[in-house]
Amino acid sequence: MKLKMQTSEGPVIIETNSISQFYSDFSSGGRFTKLDLIGDDGVISKITVKHDFYQVTQALANVWAMESKDGSHE
Secondary structure, three states: OEEEEEEOOEEEEEEHHHEEEEEEOHHHOOOOEEEEEEOOOOOEEEEEEOOOHHHHHHHHHHHHHHHHHHOOOO
């Protein structure tokens, strides 16, 4: 499933299954979250979104719960 998140460059659409890890951006005082994404080609990219760690955690938990219910997240 895809999520729309805000970055300093504007909105970005992220495929939730490509997120390998996410963590609070301490340099922003925890206001932003860093995401590590793995592309289909195996290349890792990093982005910083303008959402705190709690918001990202909640969004991913909701998406993964919806995918789990419809059987698409296995």
